[in-house]
Amino acid sequence: MSKQPLLGMTLTELQDITRNLGMPKFTAKQIATWIYEKKVSSINEMTNLSLKQREKLDAEFEIGASAPVESMHSVDGTIKYLFQVSEKDFVEAVYIPDDDRATLCVSSQVGCKMNCKFCMTGKQGFSANLSANQIINQIYSIPESEKLTNIVMMGMGEPLDNLDEVLKALEIMTSDYGFKWSPKRITVSSVGLKKGLRQFLEKSHCHLAISIHSPVPAQRADLMPAEKAFPITEIVELLRKYDFSKQRRLSFEYIVFNGVNDSLLYAKELIKLLRGLDCRVNLIRFHAIPNVDLDGADMETMTKFRDYLTSHGVFTTIRSSRGEDIFAACGMLSTAKKQEKNDEKL
Template sequence: MADVKIPLLGKTLSEIQGIVHGLGMPGFTAKQIVAWLYDKKVFSIDDMTNLSLKNRERLKENYEIGATAPIHEMRSVDGTVKYLFCTPEGDYIESVYIPDEDRATLCVSSQVGCKMNCKFCMTGKQGYTNSLTPTQILNQIYSIPERDKLTNIVFMGMGEPFDNLDAVLRSLEILTADYGYAWSPKRITVSTVGLRKGLERFLEESDCHLAVSLHSPFPAQRRELMPAEKAFSITEIIDILRHYDFSKQRRLSFEYIVFKGVNDSMLYAKELIKLLRGLDCRINLIRFHAIPNVDLEGTDMESMLAFRDYLTQHGVFATIRASRGEDIFAACGMLSTAKRQAEKNKETN
């Protein structure tokens, strides 16, 4: 078996400087290497042509780019593309490319599976397997054909980003640093169910947008939908958020999946207004799409519109997120679950 090489993708400038120093290469080659990685986005060390042949050979002894292409893709009639990646450990993760007029958003994963076990989420039904490395997070961006069309990144794929915060923050550094992708933090949104230590650290260490999964303004009901409510309640989350200024640099939004007969009445809209009063935020209303073995349904568009209009009329800006990729099951966890099940069936036959 060949020696496993260390991926360069996902390394910060300071880490590349350490590698260069350790190999006895000139200090300036570190900036050359990160330029090849994050600006020119090469797939081979051999392509780093302004490094001497000797230094390329030296680097190749123990290192590689570390980019791997998706193993499968599904394309929707609306242009949405779902990509399936396989990690070195043989696990499956998903990313979703969503084009929409002048925007092109990529939804990336941060874990294999998830510990949060939200009732409405297919990824949660998989349980938790592993957290992704910065290499595996950035590879979802690096290795898709549409990478140069992207205008926005959202960490709303498989996993809870704040449960893998070191790797997520490292990825955000590379995405926003001058030596990296040099993206504005305003082009990146990180979504969370709300983990206290992760939330506080993210607010201190990153300027990227924040999206909090809400789904019910009533703690007891939210606990049924989202077990994480037991450890860190929505009222505690909002209390922390009130101490931060979201009016200038970063946007605060709340994700609210609307379930038929569960959280779609005006009672819920009124309670949301009370809960969020005084916060500079928006609510993204999302119509639920059924997943196997879950007794929840999406509400009708008439109820969605009435809910949105009531919130907006009472000072809470609300939008309805357009459904995309329904024909390819673009909801998180559907494709990887199907792949895992197919492999199990193959083993038993």
């Protein structure tokens, strides 16, 4: 029988384990400290637990950390890590150093149900939700773990479609028994799943980024099928009910496609849609993926778009493009690895 991983368990879950094993309640906090603060590699290293307690714990549990199986290094310092989460499934995490910041882009699912036209992960289809263990492991097991200043859940998958495990992971990142990070160091990205969005806003204080990519519903539906079930106009109205001025930041992600959504007509529609909302817009360069007839806009066009929005009261930035020499688009490395595994079986 395989052992259960302790990494990714909340304090409440650890308390259930220690109670079932006949250990004092405070033992759960000791275990959490060994895992999340001291980052031990084995239960035997938990030396303030008695030998008998360690033996009981070791009989059914393990730390449950697993190193990435592959990495790709960019000339700009970006590193893409590949984690194996099942016999045939892989997910990516991307380490992005930038002056005094070090950000890790984390995945929440294997594949994705959203099937956005421009996303390589969506082309994989959906395979599985990641457990809190598999989400936290991406942060825990990279060599640069101690250098991290920020986490963005913008990797493979739709975080709000795996809300329970994502909320567990966020609790571990921000709690006193876990990584002790401020929620302001963490951003969760979503296409805007309405039910999950409400729960996230009520249960977490982390920053929120909504993928918008077009302010025109018909066009957004073509780019992002989720628009049909979760119209961006309804998502924006829901967001107006929450306070984003102090505890968290609200941003909208906007990939700028050449000749598709890059004219000032779209900037004007964005201004109308977001008017009065305390938010910012992040413009993103498109990384081409196979068999998709979309191209990224040039920097001059993006700059004009940014300047128009900013001059009309919508604070806008252009996100730096990173890792273009190492399968920059999310999902490309995992897709290639999955195909490699399939080819090995032929």
